[in-house]
Amino acid sequence: MEITSLVKLTKGRAKICLDNGADFVLYKKEYEHYGIEEGAELSELQYEEILTEILIPRCKKRALHLLEKQDRSEKNLRDKLSEGGYSSDIIDIAIDYINDYGYIDDARMAASHVRFYQDSRSRQRLKQDLLGKGISSDIIERVLDEEYTVDEQDLIEKLLAKKHYDKETATYEDRGKIYRFLASRGFSSDTINRALS
Structure with a gap:
């Protein structure tokens, strides 16, 4: 070659x-x-040696290092390894190695994300976050059904109190600002309007 x-x-x-x-x-x-x-x-022999002695072990080690810092979805881990210059074949080998030890668990990662953010984000926003991380819709729905325990109307009231929002004294600008804030947290227009009126 x-x-x-x-x-x-x-x-x-x-x-x-x-x-x-x-x-x-x-x-x-x-x-x-x-x-x-x-x-x-x-030579073919040198290429095989580079793969087996350098690239594959390095990719496995990098994958473990990335998982050491935080839970990641399989897609996120693949993206990170690809950014590091590893080919898809080498990444597949590393992912199989990681999966053999159970270090990648999209459901566990999704559940952890939901538990951490459910006090500040709507169900819809959490769903979008997890889709962006490459978690499958089936896993997301199952995890949200099991883990998301917050009443969204109560959550909005809590967020409004945290922002010191007073319906009686709020100006048109204040209302627009808080509306945008709640929309960024994934709440629907109907839910926000009910809370602000």
Whole structure:
């Protein structure tokens, strides 16, 4: 396989592109060890060694590191690893490895998110948040049914009190401002209008 390009990146890394369409990121010490430079040949054996000895273990380690900081959905983890320059094949191997240990659980992650934010966001807003994180609609509905225990009218009253909103003294501008605030929390127009009138 011919190395078609070697593009230097930050932190002493470089993206190596091969004539078969494959590309990967190595540190300077690693690509120098294999004699990788533009126009040079990379044997099949060297390529396999780079995959099995460097890229796959590094991707697994990176995935574990990302999960160490916070729960992530599988989609979010895939996106983060892809940003790191890993190919989809390597990411699949790392995700399978992580799944074997039960470290990715979209339902657990969704339940944690709902419990944390249910005191400040509507059911609809939580649903949108979780869809944005790549959680499936089925899991979201199940988790919301199990975990979302807040009465939205009570929640709006609590948020209005926190914002020191007084219906009697509120100006038209105050009402518009609080309306936008509640809408940003995912409450419907009907629910907001009932609370503000």
